[in-house]
Amino acid sequence: MKKHLSLTLLSMVAATVAMGSLSAEEAGHQEIERQKWSFSGFTGQFDKAQLQRGFQVYKEVCAACHGLKRVAFRNLVQPGGPEFPEDAVKELAATWPNQITDGPNDEGKMFERPPLLSDPIRGPYHNDNEARASQNGALPPDLSLIARARDSHREASWYIHPFLMLGDILNAYQEGGANYIYALLTEYSDAPADYKLTDGKYYNKAFPGHQIAMPPPLSDGVVAYQDGTPSTVDHYSHDVVAFLSWAADPSLDQRKRIGWQVILYLIVTTGLLYLGKKRIWKNIKH
Amino acid sequence: MGGHTSNYVPTSRWGKWLDERLPIARLMQSSFVDYPTPRNLNYLWTFGGILTVCLLAQIVTGVVLAMHYQPSDAGAFNSIEHIRRDVNYGWMLRNLHSVGASMFFLAVYIHIFRGFYYGSYKAPREVLWILGVIIMLLMMATAFMGYTLPWGQMSFWGVTVITNLFSALDTIYPGLGTAIVEWLWGGYAVSGVTLNRFFALHYLLPFVLTGVVGLHIWALHVVGQNNPTGLDIKQPSDTVPMHPYATAKDSVGLFAFLILFAWFAFFVPDYLGHADNYVEANPLVTPPHIVPEWYFLPFYAILRAFTSSFLGIPLGQYAKLCGVVAMFSAVILIAFAPWLDTSRVRSAKYRPIFKWFFWFFLFTCVALGYLGSKPAEGIYVIASQIFTLCYFLFFLAVMPIVGLIETPSRLPRSITDDVLSKGGTGLPTGATAAPESR
Ligand code: HEM
Numbered sequence: 001m002k003k004h005l006s007l008t009l010l011s012m013v014a015a016t017v018a019m020g021s022l023s024a025e026e027a028g029h030q031e032i033e034r035q036k037w038s039f040s041g042f043t044g045q046f047d048k049a050q051l052q053r054g055f056q057v058y059k060e061v062c063a064a065c066h067g068l069k070r071v072a073f074r075n076l077v078q079p080g081g082p083e084f085p086e087d088a089v090k091e092l093a094a095t096w097p098n099q100i101t102d103g104p105n106d107e108g109k110m111f112e113r114p115p116l117l118s119d120p121i122r123g124p125y126h127n128d129n130e131a132r133a134s135q136n137g138a139l140p141p142d143l144s145l146i147a148r149a150r151d152s153h154r155e156a157s158w159y160i161h162p163f164l165m166l167g168d169i170l171n172a173y174q175e176g177g178a179n180y181i182y183a184l185l186t187e188y189s190d191a192p193a194d195y196k197l198t199d200g201k202y203y204n205k206a207f208p209g210h211q212i213a214m215p216p217p218l219s220d221g222v223v224a225y226q227d228g229t230p231s232t233v234d235h236y237s238h239d240v241v242a243f244l245s246w247a248a249d250p251s252l253d254q255r256k257r258i259g260w261q262v263i264l265y266l267i268v269t270t271g272l273l274y275l276g277k278k279r280i281w282k283n284i285k286h
Numbered sequence: 287m288g289g290h291t292s293n294y295v296p297t298s299r300w301g302k303w304l305d306e307r308l309p310i311a312r313l314m315q316s317s318f319v320d321y322p323t324p325r326n327l328n329y330l331w332t333f334g335g336i337l338t339v340c341l342l343a344q345i346v347t348g349v350v351l352a353m354h355y356q357p358s359d360a361g362a363f364n365s366i367e368h369i370r371r372d373v374n375y376g377w378m379l380r381n382l383h384s385v386g387a388s389m390f391f392l393a394v395y396i397h398i399f400r401g402f403y404y405g406s407y408k409a410p411r412e413v414l415w416i417l418g419v420i421i422m423l424l425m426m427a428t429a430f431m432g433y434t435l436p437w438g439q440m441s442f443w444g445v446t447v448i449t450n451l452f453s454a455l456d457t458i459y460p461g462l463g464t465a466i467v468e469w470l471w472g473g474y475a476v477s478g479v480t481l482n483r484f485f486a487l488h489y490l491l492p493f494v495l496t497g498v499v500g501l502h503i504w505a506l507h508v509v510g511q512n513n514p515t516g517l518d519i520k521q522p523s524d525t526v527p528m529h530p531y532a533t534a535k536d537s538v539g540l541f542a543f544l545i546l547f548a549w550f551a552f553f554v555p556d557y558l559g560h561a562d563n564y565v566e567a568n569p570l571v572t573p574p575h576i577v578p579e580w581y582f583l584p585f586y587a588i589l590r591a592f593t594s595s596f597l598g599i600p601l602g603q604y605a606k607l608c609g610v611v612a613m614f615s616a617v618i619l620i621a622f623a624p625w626l627d628t629s630r631v632r633s634a635k636y637r638p639i640f641k642w643f644f645w646f647f648l649f650t651c652v653a654l655g656y657l658g659s660k661p662a663e664g665i666y667v668i669a670s671q672i673f674t675l676c677y678f679l680f681f682l683a684v685m686p687i688v689g690l691i692e693t694p695s696r697l698p699r700s701i702t703d704d705v706l707s708k709g710g711t712g713l714p715t716g717a718t719a720a721p722e723s724r
Contacts, residue, residue, distance in 0.1 A: 145564045145565075150561055151560075168554075169550075169554055169557060172554050174553075174557065251377040255377060255378070255381075255552055255555075258378070259551075262548045263549065273538045273541055274538050277538050284325060284526060285706060286325050286327075
């Protein structure tokens with residue numbers, strides 16, 4: 001019986017090793033590199049100055065095509081975000097190029113008005129069809145959730161996988177989306193000679209399928225930073241991705257702060273309960 | 287409840303008055319205070335309490351979420367974002383509820399494997415075990431419908447794929463499957479109508495679940511708890527009163543579990559979810575990989591193991607039906623464990639052969655989970671088929687056969703004997719029997 005068992009076990013191991021080598025082969029495709037973020041890990045928090053720069057990049061570059069409809073102007077003032085002064089944001093809203101459709105007014109007509117603090121940060125298009133019509137049929141997605149709505153997967157053999165998962169859980173790794181968008185913004189290049197690029201598309205190693213309808217949005221010097229940060233694509237990308245990560249998860253700072261209080265409370269209580277339990281069971285063998 | 291008589295003595299006049307009319311305090315005292323529990327229970331026995339807390343936590347967080355949630359095609363996704371961004375501590379409620387569902391399943395799977403290892407399903411605990419399987423089915427239905435509520439891409443396509451399974455019945459009676467699917471959807475496609483009824487059921491089922499949990503605990507208190515030796519309770523010194531002994535241990539287990547829970551809820555709340563569910567449902571765009579939540583992956587792997595053939599056996603038009611039947615049987619079969627297992631010895635501790643098969647069965651389930659997360663192609667399909675076979679063989683071959691051919695190792699005479707013979711200098715019996723005299 002035992003022999004039989006080891007035989008089954010052996011064949012299982014053989015099958016699983018075969019599977020492992022298969023997934024290693026698949027790993028041929030582009031691996032997304034992990035970046036260092038101020039907000040990564042279980043202690044990470046957003047860097048206010050970086051979020052402010054990131055918003056500047058969004059406003060001056062991305063807003064030409066992408067909306068941010070789940071973020072309201074007032075959110076830019078709130079703690080845990082870029083924390084711009086309220087007056088500056090009021091001014092910003094009043095001069096925002098994309099107006100809010102409101103109404104009907106007393107004459108029963110809809111009208112356009114500048115946004116208020118409580119209004120969402122609208123993109124240039126009123127609906128998806130308008131967006132597609134002006135973007136060659138491609139749809140620039142709203143960016144408010146994009147950092148959560150994308151991910152980057154690591155390929156690994158089945159016997160490595162559990163350890164990578166455990167490592168990610170213990171390190172509180174949640175930046176798959178951020179790393180992907182950073183790669184997307186920085187990995188534009190000329191298509192390899194044997195690659196057939198569709199007209200009006202751009203070669204990008206990070207994008208699934210490698211051809212994207214978005215023209216490379218960033219180049220060195222397009223945004224003039226006020227705080228002395230170098231005006232490079234690398235800095236722009238890090239900053240705008242940090243901003244988008246905040247937009248997708250505005251409670252991150254508070255979440256981790258409360259998280260530590262909860263975890264510490266639970267650890268101490270578990271310890272005390274354990275001591276109590278030991279004492280109660282002291283005279284009873286079990 | 288059950289075989290143990292109460293020694294409740296009301297301490298106040300009001301208590302006495304109530305006790306003569308509704309002996310609820312007496313019931314509580316006999317069920318949860320001086321109820322005798324085996325003295326040798328390990329931490330795997332704390333999961334029942336943990337599960338009760340999980341259920342209550344899901345109900346509390348769920349009811350508050352429901353106050354801010356809108357079950358409509360246009361409103362659902364936006365209302366979740368409203369909860370995450372604008373409701374006070376809404377992000378916390380939502381994380382606790384979605385991570386809570388995963389923790390609930392983690393706990394229930396540990397609870398079930400505990401039962402397999404120590405033979406807790408065997409007589410006289412068959413009804414208790416079947417009630418457990420019903421609880422698991424209800425949990426699955428609840429979680430499945432709950433996962434549709436955020437109305438993201440994975441929600442939408444998950445329901446589409448799973449409800450479509452019923453169309454496999456068309457191969458038995460043309461039109462039957464389609465009729466059922468359309469009845470479930472409330473239309474010709476998954477839509478806001480489907481979402482609305484799923485929300486109604488998602489609100490209802492946890493309370494049905496609570497009722498079945500009540501029966502589960504009732505049945506438990508009639509037959510008593512199993513224990514790591516699998517032996518029956520034979521003498522008073524085999525047990526200790528539930529309070530403060532079991533309760534002290536349960537609270538340690540619960541709080542340790544809550545550390546894990548909090549870690550996920552506060553530091554990696556999206557780890558167990560899928561990025562595609564942050565994209566609003568869109569019937570026109572199919573995501574590249576449709577995968578269910580992690581706790582369904584082993585069953586999903588069984589479903590997908592039935593391609594046009596299974597381990598070389600051609601299935602033809604019945605492939606889908608076979609997959610669906612196999613997936614549901616994989617759960618239902620668990621309920622038959624009490625009759626499939628022919629061994630009279632409960633605990634795998636004393637079953638030298640079964641013990642190995644137990645660990646291999648655990649490995650099978652984990653492997654199926656891994657395969658369920660992989661695309662159904664090439665070697666993954668073959669591996670899924672092999673492990674699916676292993677899953678069913680555990681119930682249909684290992685359980686009946688091993689019980690007949692295996693010679694169990696020598697069982698201790700009683701729980702007390704087993705405990706006292708464990709290394710070190712045992713305390714005098716007088717001291718160990720102390721709990722009864724306290
Ligand atoms: C057995 C207990 C329960 C389980 C296993 C369960 C499971 C789930 C799951 C898996 C989700 C999707 C989570 C997500 O992706 O966000 C969900 C969402 C939801 N559940 Fe439950 N649930 C339970 C009890 C309840 C109860 C009792 C209620 C209300 C009375 C409730 C209300 C909701 C609501 C409103 C949502 C949508 C909000 C959201 O997705 O964050 N749940 N549930």
